[in-house]
Amino acid sequence: MKKYYIRAIQEALFEEMERDNSVFLMGEDVRIGCFAATRGLCAKYGEQRVIDTPISELAVAGAAVGAAVTGSRPIVDLMFGQFLMLAYDQVSSQANAMRYMFGGQTKVPLVYLVQNGTGPCVGPHHSNSVHPLFMNIPLVKVVMPSCPADAKGLLKSAIRDDNPVVFFNHTSIGGMKGEVPDEEYLIPLGKGDIKKEGKDITLCAVGIMVNHCLKAAAQLEKEGISAEVVDLRTLKPWDKELVLESVKKTGRFLAVDESYKTCGAGAEWVATVAEEAFSDLKCPASRLSGEEIPIPFSPVLQQLAVPNKDTIAAKVREMVKK
Amino acid sequence: MNCTVAKETLLDIYTRMVTIRKFEEKAGAIFAQGQLNGFLHLYVGEEAVGAGVCAALNDDDYIVSTHRGHGHLIAKGGDVNKIMAELYGKVTGYCKGKGGSMHVADFSKGMLGACGIVGGGIPIAVGAALSSKLQGTRQVAVTFFGDGASNEGSFHESINFAAVQKLPVIFLVENNGYGEFTPQCRAMCIEDIADRAKGYGIPGVIVDGMDAVAVYTTVAQWVEKLRNGEGPVLIEAKTHRKSGHSEGEVAFLDGQPYRLPEEEKIAKETDCIDNLRQYLLANTDATQADLDAIDQAAAKKIEDAVEFAKNSPFPTAEDLFTDTWV
Incomplete structure (x- = not known):
């Protein structure tokens, strides 16, 4: 069935929150769902698991790390890639490093969800492509899908992955329509x-x-x-x-x-x-x-x-x- | 005499403090001999804070530490052999030699890591408290940080987020009066960091960080409240570091003084371990001999830890790429 890209993302979130109680979502306006992807999740899974946060990227990204190392599987929606730069320390010194620098004592299963790239003319602070800055961080996975079917399968894999993942959706791609399989499927990370x-x-x-x-x-x-x-x-x-x-x-x-x-x-x-x-x-x-x-x-x-x-x-x- | 805290608890706190002191003094000595690499930030003088706090916690409660973290880990029940081995960069260390002094951690004891970025650990404790709330486990998280870190955005963002979410987290600021080499008065316009709590609508509490009993009783009360959903809280422990910011600093600062003379005098003349010792002798039936025995056992434990570390192997090339992707 043909679906919008943003709908495919939303389906992945619903399915993974349904499948695993330790998955929770937090971020700026996730309850209302600014870009529609997170809309409806709060009604179904409650405020405990769908948490609107203050506009505090560093604290939220860091709290995700703390939650991830204590048995939860956070998904953080920080809206734009450039906003994630405010939290760069937590991604580049903590999320990526905790497993290695603590000698394998822990794992950090979390997903940072942002959009990235030129969109509907939103100017210098909302249009940059920051993904290389995250490629330059060791032990973080970086994903950017090109179509609805891939987006869904990759996001589901990212949520199930035990490593930190920065998941970029291109800013202009949300309205793209494409065939999305009806049955459950995963697309492995790392495979082109x-x-x-x-x-x-x-x-x-x-x-x-x-x-x-x-x-x-x-x-x-x-x-x-x-x-x-x-x-x-x-x-x-x-x-x-x-x-x-x-x-x-x-x-x-x-x-x-x-x-x-x-x-x-x-x-x-x-x-x-x-x-x-x-x-x-x-x-x-x-x-x-x-x-x-x-x-x-x-x-x-x-x-x-x-x-x-x-x-x-x-x-x-x-x-x-x- | 009035003593509201059980003697066993006081002796437990005393033991933790003395173990930290002996560990840190030994680490300082072997660093001075050139046996250790890297930076070394000692907790000497501040032991009452870590020991008092951790004695009020359960094993499965969480703490997040700072670059000055050996004391926190020892206070939380960490194994001094594994800490010492980590300082030596040995494979038997807590982090298999990949973390070093600034990154000691013991997840089995709820110690989620020391942290080399000032303020970097604060949001991590908020996340641990979030897990506790989501999972309904009633665990409490404590984030230790210094007066310097209370000027970081991570502090302000984290405390506000935790306040809004009513999370079971104690923001425990160890105010030793200096952010690295800069006195507090040159880095902020307030004297009491606890005042900052008001801006986030949560309680701010001041405790004498040189008084282990006061630290313990204050934190124990708040832990109870936090387990019942009354979090978070900002607790400021006023303390003094007897060591400098970093070992070897006299050399790399070319001997320039930076301590405020009146503060330095207090740091030299007061000692949190002496304070607790006097308290124990005055308020319990513990004797000098009992306490001396604890001191000697701690010293022996640290000597053994050094031996363990020295006799342990270094990591090998194969270890470079372990503990990467899950």
Whole structure:
């Protein structure tokens, strides 16, 4: 059945809260459900398990860590990736480290749920792509789905995972509709997916950029260029083998991501391809990234700040011609 | 004489305090000999707080500690062998040598970890209290932190969140008068950190942190209230550190003084262990010999801990990647 992306997220939350009493949700306006994903949960599971918090990202993110190490499985909705930056200490010094630095005495099963990336023109503080900052934290899983079915299966896996997970939904993806299986299913973290097969070039992306890549690939197909689209789905740990296999087949690699070029997600992918698949490459591995500026408000400027299907297609033509 | 606390409890607190003192003095000595790596923040002088608080808790109650955490762990029933081994970076340490002095923890005793980030542990205790409420276990969580940490956002956010949720958590500020090397008067415009409780609509209580009996009785009363849903509370224990912020500081500060002279005098002249000793002798039938025996047993325990640590193996390359993903 076709469903909205946001509905798929909501279903995952309902199903996992139903399945496991230790799962609880807290965050800013989770009862009312600002972006609809958490709506209805409080009516069903009560205020004890669906907790509206003060706007105190650091305390809430840290409380999740404390709850996770004492037998609960918190899901924290902090709305935007940039708001999670206010809690960066708790993610990068506590959530990720407690198991390792305490010699395996504990585990930290929690999910930070945020949205991330350019959306309906909400300006510099609500549009950034902060996922690379979380990829740079050891022992945290980072997820960003590209479609409703993946979102549901990945979120259910994230909630069941015994490690801390930062789960990014792209800001513009909530209204996307797609087929979602009726029966229960999980999608494993760390496994990518070939969203379209091709033989001339590998496009690698996550989140909404997968959809831009698919649109570019459809256009390129008409021009006789066959692009393969790899959706990593999980940014960390990421499915390197899938990418390297694809590059072996296509001989070309383009990373497409909204985050900045400097130490962005694409930097990691391109570096790995250059390190481990150099001899498979017919032309230099390359990347399209967000421009190195705060994301501007005006729609005209915003669309110039991040890759889109046209800039992707243009870059592919250039690479395939070489 | 009036004594409301049982002699056994007082002796238990005394034993915890003396064990902490002996441990810390020994750790300071071996650090000075160059046997330990890293930073070392000692709890010497503040023992009445940790021991008084933890004596009022059950084994399964939670505490979250600070960078000055050995004392808290010993007070909560931690194994001095495993703490000492951790200081030496040995695989037999509490964290298998991965944490060190600033990250000792014993989850089996409800000690959810010392913490190297000032204020970093405060929200973690709030989360533990949240688990207690969700699971209906009536466990209490105590977060220890210093006067310096009470200027961190994590303190203000956490105390407000806990207040709104009425969580069973004690915010236990150990006010030793200094955030690292900066005196309190230069870091805040108030004298009593307990006053900050008012801003969050919860009680703020001051207790003499040099008086273990006062710490114990105050905390015991609040633990009872918190178990009945009357949380949270901010308790300020006024204390003095006899050691510096960090061992070896005289050298790295080039000997610059930073203590306020009148405070330093008090820190030198008053001793929370002496105070409890006098109290025990005056109010119970405990004798000097009884207390000396406790001192000697504690000293022996720490000597043994050093031997244990020295004789333990270091971690190996295989240990680098254990305890990563679950």
